[in-house]
Amino acid sequence: MSRFIALPKGVTEAAFAKAIQEYRALLGEDRVRTDPASLQSYMKIMIPETEELHKPSAAMYPRTVKEIQAIVAIANKYKTPLWTVSTGKNMGYGSAAPATRGQIVLDLKTMKKIIHVDEELGYCLVEPGVTYYDLQEYFRKHKMNLWVDVPAPSSMASPMGNTADRGVGYTPYGEHFLVSCGMEVVLANGDVVRTGTGGVQNSTSWQASKWGYGPYLDGIFTQSNYGIITKLGVWLLKGPPPGGYMPFLMKFPKVEMLGDIVKTFMPLRLAQIIPNACVVVNAGWEAAGYFTYDKNGKGTNRSSFYKGKGSLPPKVFQEIMDKFKIGAWNFYAALYGSPEQVALNWKYVSGAFKAKFGNQVQIITEKEAKDDPIFEYRRQLMMGGSTLQEFGLYNWRGGGGSMWFAPVAAARPSECDKQMRVATDILNKHGFDYVSEFIVGWREMHHIIDLLYDRTQPDEMHRAYQCFDELLRVFSKNGYGTYRTNTAFMEKAANTYGPEMRKLHRTLKKALDPNNILAPGKSGINLDIPL
Missing domain, CATH: 3.30.43.10 (Uridine Diphospho-n-acetylenolpyruvylglucosamine Reductase, domain 2)
Incomplete structure (x- = not known):
């Protein structure tokens, strides 16, 4: 033995x-x-x-x-x-x-140095073990008016880890790889490479200028196993003046309204009137949060409404929406700038939605939200704030099973509506609920679907695997690429991008890591497995 x-x-x-x-x-x-x-x-x-x-x-x-x-x-x-x-x-x-x-x-996690924070230009240089919370505490301690964009699950995550997997957040700096600047990487042969202008002796612009000279290399060290990132530059937001931040929520009563919601906010997003990575949250995702934040501080889940093993019947879903006053879709966004800019932009935003939806949209600002815990959670996220609460979704079904299926949609009403309908049909077919949010990027939507299931039940384990497999297969067939996936499906996700891309990834791996010692299997890149 x-x-x-x-x-x-x-x-x-x-x-x-x-x-x-x-x-x-x-x-x-x-x-x-x-x-x-x-x-x-x-x-x-x-x-x-x-x-x-x-x-x-x-x-x-x-x-x-x-x-x-x-x-x-x-x-x-x-x-x-x-x-x-x-x-x-x-x-x-x-x-x-x-x-x-x-x-x-x-x-x-033992490499926890915040090497430098530049308040004047708004950037930092950190090691892998530094968390978003560590940075926030540093800003508070040194009285710096800086924000760092935080992903949804927890501020105990690492900017380096999330950026390396090309994660997203909710402020105007929501595309994390886009606002990274300069890496230090240990290659498989032990060489240390600094990207961008980091290779210039005594460089003064390593975290200020992304590109450097020659081929841009930072991208090949994300979602890959070509090196070990040991330092990362991150751009930070300057906090607006008092009165220059306005989070808001708009609730919509019908699932069928998704296309019109997208059609209304995208012109505002493209014009940067709404500058942040705003989010459209479905009722399931929103309800899971309210179950976690119940007033007695006890974790509850959907079983308090429905004992069946399949997906929630529409009638039960409506009961949950009514109890927690949740919209079928819940649109969270924020305005930033001077108080005068915010007031003017709010006229454009509220006016556009009122003109389109009339009394079918419920508009909520901080004043109306009062002490609502989910609004507060979103308010914090959209200002790079901190939540130490572990993500509440995982209690929705019980049993600890979760996989995020993350296809990308062009930010068109028809594409978002189609993805929603296809995903709902497949999930319900396998007995699971459609629990999702669309994170609005520059011209794309990150469609985050959480397939929640009970890991303690072998049948649910099997159905969850089959469901995710079908989601990946059907979405790929319809021309939708996934931007990130879990370790069980990395090989299959990589295959959806075609043999030419896989061959190139393998060529890079052979050149940089011929002994296959760095994270074999990451993103489907593994010299032990033939193409």
């Missing part, structure tokens, strides 16, 4: 033991863990596969770039693959578990 809970593919126990011995000589006993108790947190998955398929062999905690360089040298020597995480808060996409069994989790 092995003394390790798992072994990397193709690595003998004797070879792995020698590798661990060398890792411990480098980092010390406490920073190289192989005991089951220490590895338990890396086996908590929400996807419909067994923990056995994603069980790590060890976890390591480097503190410096030099240590990472030494780690990759040992990994190349013994062919021990490294699955890199920053804080592991990759909710809905696979958490911190490796894509394939036996990988060593390289946990960078």
